[in-house]
Amino acid sequence: xxxxxxxxxxxxxxxxxxxxxxxxxxxxxxxxxxxxxxxxxxxxxxxxxxxxxxxxxxxxxxxxxxxxxxxxxxxxxxxxxxxxxxxxxxxxxxxxxxxxxxxxxxxxxxxxxxxxxxxxxxxxxxxxxxxxxxxxxxxxxxxxxxxxxxxxxxxxxxxxxxxxxxxxxxxxxxxxxxxxxxxxxxxxxxxxxxxxxxxxxxxxxxxxxxxxxxxxxxxxxxxxxxxxxxxxxxxxxxxxxxxxxxxxxxxxxxxxxxxxxxxxxxxxxxxxxxxxxxxxxxxxxxxxxxxxxxxxxxxxxxxxxxxxxxxxxxxxxxxxxxxxxxxxxxxxxxxxxxxxxxxxxxxxxxxxxxxxxxxxxxxxxxxxxxxxxxxxxxxxxxxxxxxxxxxxxxxxxxxxxxxxxxxxxxxxxxxxxxxxxxxxxxxxxxxxxxxxxxxxxxxxxxxxxxxxxxxxxxxxxxxxxxxxxxxxxxxxxxxxx
Numbered sequence: 198x199x200x201x202x203x204x205x206x207x208x209x210x211x212x213x214x215x216x217x218x219x220x221x222x223x224x225x226x227x228x229x230x231x232x233x234x235x236x237x238x239x240x241x242x243x244x245x246x247x248x249x250x251x252x253x254x255x256x257x258x259x260x261x262x263x264x265x266x267x268x269x270x271x272x273x274x275x276x277x278x279x280x281x282x283x284x285x286x287x288x289x290x291x292x293x294x295x296x297x298x299x300x301x302x303x304x305x306x307x308x309x310x311x312x313x314x315x316x317x318x319x320x321x322x323x324x325x326x327x328x329x330x331x332x333x334x335x336x337x338x339x340x341x342x343x344x345x346x347x348x349x350x351x352x353x354x355x356x357x358x359x360x361x362x363x364x365x366x367x368x369x370x371x372x373x374x375x376x377x378x379x380x381x382x383x384x385x386x387x388x389x390x391x392x393x394x395x396x397x398x399x400x401x402x403x404x405x406x407x408x409x410x411x412x413x414x415x416x417x418x419x420x421x422x423x424x425x426x427x428x429x430x431x432x433x434x435x436x437x438x439x440x441x442x443x444x445x446x447x448x449x450x451x452x453x454x455x456x457x458x459x460x461x462x463x464x465x466x467x468x469x470x471x472x473x474x475x476x477x478x479x480x481x482x483x484x485x486x487x488x489x490x491x492x493x494x495x496x497x498x499x500x501x502x503x504x505x506x507x508x509x510x511x512x513x514x515x516x517x518x519x520x521x522x523x524x525x526x527x528x529x530x531x532x533x534x535x536x537x538x539x540x541x542x543x544x545x546x547x548x549x550x551x552x553x554x555x556x557x558x559x560x561x562x563x564x565x566x567x568x569x570x571x572x573x574x575x576x577x578x579x580x581x582x583x584x585x586x587x588x589x590x591x592x593x594x595x596x597x598x599x600x601x602x603x604x605x606x607x608x609x610x611x612x613x614x615x616x617x618x619x620x621x622x623x624x625x626x627x628x629x630x631x632x633x634x635x636x637x638x639x640x641x642x643x644x645x646x647x648x649x650x651x652x653x654x655x656x657x658x659x660x661x662x663x664x665x666x667x668x669x670x671x672x673x674x675x676x677x678x
Contacts, residue, residue, distance in 0.1 A: 204343060207232060210491050211526070212249060213353025214322070216344045230325075236337070242308070243328035243337040245344060250321045260319065264297065267321060271312065275301045277594075280310075290315050290324075291348035302330055309334045313345050324348065354414075355491030358539065358549070359498065361392035361521040365511055366421055367404040369475035386508035389478065390448055391421060392499060392521055416466075416485040417492060419499060424477045435464025443472065448506035448514075455505060465489065468496055474505075494525050519666050524549060527569045528675035529611075529645075532666040537565070553660060562626050564660050565667060566648045569675075573642035581605075583644050584616035584637040591635060595622035601632070610638040610645060610671045627652055634661070640673050647671070 207224070208215040209231065218224075218234045225233040225244070233246035252262045268285055275282045282301040290296040296315030303309070309330035314323045326341030328334040365388040393399065397409040397419070404423070411417040422428075441461045444454040459472035467483040482496040502521065520537075523530040533551060540552035540563040550563035572578050584605060592598045601619040608615050615638035624631035634649040649664050651657045 202339075204347075206347070207234075209353075211353060211355040211357065213351050214247070214249075215347075215349045215351070216247065216324070217347035218245075218344060219340055222340075234340075243326070243333060243340070245324065245326040245341050248323040248325070250323065252316070252319050252321055262316075264316065267314065267316075268297065268299075271299065271314070275299075278303065279305055288313050288315075288345065290322075290345045291350070292346065294322075294348070294350075296345075307331075311338065311341050313341070317350060322348070322350075354488055356495050357524070357526045359495060359521075359523040359525060360395045360533075360539065361499075361502070361523065362395045362535075363390060363392050363517045363520075364399075364407065365390050365506070366407060366423065366478075368423070368478075368505065387475075388506055388508065388511050389421070389445075389474070390504040390506050390511075392502045393419060394495070395520060414485075416483065418481075418483045419496065420479075420481045422479045422481070424479070427473075427477050428471055428479050434462040434469055435467075437463040441470070443470070443500055443503065446502075446504035448504045449510045463489075468493060470500065498523055498525065498530075519670075522549075522551075524567075529567075529569065529671065529673045531567075531672065532670035533565075534663040534666060536663070553663065561650065561652055564650055565664055566646075566650070567667075568646045568648075569673075570644045570646075571642065572639070572644045578639060578644070580614060580616055580637070580639050583639050584618070587637050587644070587646055588618050588620070588635060591620055591633070595620065595633075596625065597630075598622035608636060608668055610636065610647070610668065611640060611673050613638050613640050615645075615647075615668075624650075624652070632657055636668065641675055643673070643675060645671075645673065 203220045204217040205220045206215055206217050212231055219236075222234040222236055223238055225235055225246075230246040230248045233244060235241060235244035252267075272282055280301045280303045282299055285297045285299045288296045288298040290313060294315040294317060296313055298311060298313040300309065300311045307330050308327060310325060310327040312323060312325045314321050316322075324341065324345050326338065326344075328337050368387045368389050370386040393407075393409045394411065397411050400408040400410075402408075406420060406422040408418060408420040439461050441459050443457050443459050445457060447453055447455065457472045457474075459470050462469040462471075466486045467481065467489060469482075470480040472478055480496075480500060482493070482499075484492045517535075519532040519534055521530055522533045522537075534553070536553055536555040537551040538554055540550040548566060548568045550567075551565045553561065553564045572583065588600065592600065598620050599622075601621055602617075605616045605618050608617055615636045617634060617636045620633045620635065621630060622633065623629075629652055632651050636647040636649075638645045647667065649660060651660050
């Protein structure tokens with residue numbers, strides 16, 4: 198008697214797609230794809246996964262990328278791993294997306310894979326199935342075929358990345374004598390330091406209320422207000438209330454945190470947090486009804502960055518020389534120079550690239566790239582093993598490459614040791630030799646690779662001087678979802 202297979206639907210509001218998978222299969226997480234599924238926990242195969250690739254990685258005009266070009270890229274990757282591909286065939290995905298499929302065989306591992314893809318609004322969606330190259334491949338091929346037939350795209354919600362700029366709100370000002378100078382009076386003031394999404398609009402009402410809105414998504418706001426008396430429930434607060442503790446970081450060189458008791462109110466369309474310093478402070482976050490689950494991580498991160506500082510420190514460090522970049526999907530944050538902005542992005546978070554917009558380096562498509570990969574399935578990997586593997590892969594992939602450093606050197610990433618190496622190669626994008634400094638680290642069963650790329654030796658010092666923010670401030674806070 199044949200086993201009856203039932204399917205469940207996986208839905209990602211972050212990426213805006215859904216597809217079916219066998220109900221008894223296990224969902225897996227990996228930095229190289231959005232979501233994956235496998236039949237058994239202890240075995241990697243049979244499995245299938247979904248990737249989404251931003252076509253801007255191949256051209257600044259994503260609409261100019263042709264299916265034939267993408268096929269050649271896939272063929273190149275297949276051949277690179279020593280596999281034998283068949284020919285591409287037409288595939289209708291989700292009942293309406295014209296796609297292409299290919300089956301290839303990996304003789305060294307005796308594995309077989311089927312990969313299907315289609316283009317939609319500047320992204321390539323790839324559904325891949327892999328199994329042993331015997332009757333098991335054919336037996337489970339229905340999983341892949343059912344997944345692609347059920348594939349649906351809808352409007353996505355939520356945030357994947359945040360670039361944050363700093364602002365401050367006056368909390369209290371100690372009265373000074375009439376003989377005190379205005380500067381000393383300013384120095385006695387205490388400010389709440391906070392970060393806000395850089396691309397949101399802002400409305401500053403003195404030191405009473407600061408409001409930030411995401412103009413791309415209606416109804417998403419973040420505000421900080423203060424009052425001489427305790428805020429009352431004006432009907433906008435939810436019925437769910439709990440006592441919490443938040444920690445304000447000292448920004449005057451003291452390595453300590455100030456613990457504040459606060460109340461948190463939750464409703465369907467937001468969250469409010471209240472605490473008292475010398476005055477009452479209200480942190481408010483609002484989203485469209487029912488969408489809080491997709492946005493609340495942003496609010497949690499903003500509260501995590503709260504700090505206090507004196508007027509003297511504020512004056513000394515204003516304007517702040519860097520922004521904070523937070524990868525909410527993978528779970529890390531770092532300080533980046535204000536002239537850096539996101540460049541080519543893989544939506545999975547697997548690889549984040551930054552472009553320097555300043556005049557002397559803006560001809561580089563990207564100058565810093567950060568990748569995080571799950572290496573837990575390989576067992577315990579030591580830093581030197583991982584570093585040698587990464588450098589070896591880079592030397593294979595980069596044309597005319599050579600290792601410039603005979604012995605690796607070391608820096609710190611997130612209080613962990615990181616290994617660095619330098620490679621010179623011919624840069625296909627630049628059509629010119631480039632130098633790449635590679636920093637690798639192993640943290641919490643994940644491998645972290647930060648690559649600094651320069652076109653010529655005269656740019657190396659410029660970009661490296663800016664990039665020390667990234668190496669010094671990198672913090673990996675990955676939390677299993």
